[in-house]
Amino acid sequence: MPHVLLASCDQARGLDDDEPLLLAALADAGVTAAAADWADPNVDWAAAQAVVVRSTWDYAPRRDEFLAWARRVEAVTSLHNPAAVLAWNTDKRYLAELAAAGLQVVPTAWAAEQAELPAALGAWDGDVVVKPAVSAGARDTARFAPAERVAAGALAARILDSGRAVMVQPYLTLLDGEGETGLVYLDGAYSHAFGKGALLAGEPLGPGLFATETITARTATPAQREVGDAVLAGVCERAGAVPLYARVDLVPGEDGAPRVLEVELTEPSLNLPVAPGAAQRLAAAITARL
Structure with missing residues (x-):
C-alpha cells in the first residue's frame, strides 16, 4: 500500500494536470503514492499513512455522501484537508462569513x-x-x-x-479583460499565482466535470497578496490549523481592487505546471505531515 493516497474520482482519470507532477515529486522524496476513487468501496483508506483530497470533482451532486466518506477516512488515518474544513468549504455560504469578518468579498x-x-x-x-x-x-x-x-x-x-x-x-466587468487570479498556498506559505480567462458567456455551463479554462502563469500584485494572505489567516483561525493547501480566487472589483470570488480548500486544481517547483513544495508539505 502506498504511503499516500490521492483521493480522486473515476471521471477525473487522466484529466488532472497536477497529479503526474505530484506523484513524481513524491516519488523523488521517497514517498510512494497513488490515486484512488473516493467513492470506490474497495479502497482501503486506513492502510495509507495519509489521504490527500485532490480531484474529487464529482462530489457536488452527492455532497452528503462525500462528507460522510471524509469523516470515515479521518477516523482511521490522516486526511488533508480535514473533514470539518471540507464541510465548511463545500457550501459557498462561507463567503458571507468571510464578508462579515471584513474581508473583501464579491458582493453576494x-x-x-x-x-x-x-x-x-x-x-x-x-x-x-x-x-x-x-x-x-x-x-x-x-x-x-x-x-x-x-x-x-x-x-x-x-x-x-x-x-x-x-x-x-x-458581474464585474473588469473580469472580461483581466480574468481571475488564483493564489495558491501550500502548508500556509504562498507558493504561486496563475491567471484564468473569463468563463461566462450567458449560458449555463455543460454537464462535464468542469468548464474548459485558459490558465497562464501570473505574478500576484501586492494588493492581491494582501487580500489572499488575510483570507488564509482567517481560514487558519477558523479551522484552528493550517490547511495543507488553499487557493484564493480573486477578481477585480469595479474600482480595480481585488475581491474574493472563492476560497478553494476542497479539490482545487493548483495548476502546478505553471509554477516550477510547486509540485516539489506540495510534496514536501505532504511528507512533513506523514
Missing part, C-alpha cells in the same frame, strides 16, 4: 427559498451571475443581462428545486 445576495429570489435577482441593475451555493467546476452557473431576468429566475428556481441555495452576484 442569497436565496434559500422561492420567496427570497426576487430580492436576490433584483439586487443589481447590470449583468448578474446566478449559481448554486453547492457546486464545482462552474456547473449550473450562468451570466445574465438585465433583459434576461426571467431566464435568471428560471435557473435560480431549478437550483432551489435541486435542494441547493442560490447565490447571485453582480
Whole structure:
C-alpha cells in the first residue's frame, strides 16, 4: 500500500494536470503514492499513512455522501484537508462569513427559498451571475443581462428545486479583460499565482466535470497578496490549523481592487505546471505531515 493516497474520482482519470507532477515529486522524496476513487468501496483508506483530497470533482451532486466518506477516512488515518474544513468549504455560504469578518468579498445576495429570489435577482441593475451555493467546476452557473431576468429566475428556481441555495452576484466587468487570479498556498506559505480567462458567456455551463479554462502563469500584485494572505489567516483561525493547501480566487472589483470570488480548500486544481517547483513544495508539505 502506498504511503499516500490521492483521493480522486473515476471521471477525473487522466484529466488532472497536477497529479503526474505530484506523484513524481513524491516519488523523488521517497514517498510512494497513488490515486484512488473516493467513492470506490474497495479502497482501503486506513492502510495509507495519509489521504490527500485532490480531484474529487464529482462530489457536488452527492455532497452528503462525500462528507460522510471524509469523516470515515479521518477516523482511521490522516486526511488533508480535514473533514470539518471540507464541510465548511463545500457550501459557498462561507463567503458571507468571510464578508462579515471584513474581508473583501464579491458582493453576494442569497436565496434559500422561492420567496427570497426576487430580492436576490433584483439586487443589481447590470449583468448578474446566478449559481448554486453547492457546486464545482462552474456547473449550473450562468451570466445574465438585465433583459434576461426571467431566464435568471428560471435557473435560480431549478437550483432551489435541486435542494441547493442560490447565490447571485453582480458581474464585474473588469473580469472580461483581466480574468481571475488564483493564489495558491501550500502548508500556509504562498507558493504561486496563475491567471484564468473569463468563463461566462450567458449560458449555463455543460454537464462535464468542469468548464474548459485558459490558465497562464501570473505574478500576484501586492494588493492581491494582501487580500489572499488575510483570507488564509482567517481560514487558519477558523479551522484552528493550517490547511495543507488553499487557493484564493480573486477578481477585480469595479474600482480595480481585488475581491474574493472563492476560497478553494476542497479539490482545487493548483495548476502546478505553471509554477516550477510547486509540485516539489506540495510534496514536501505532504511528507512533513506523514
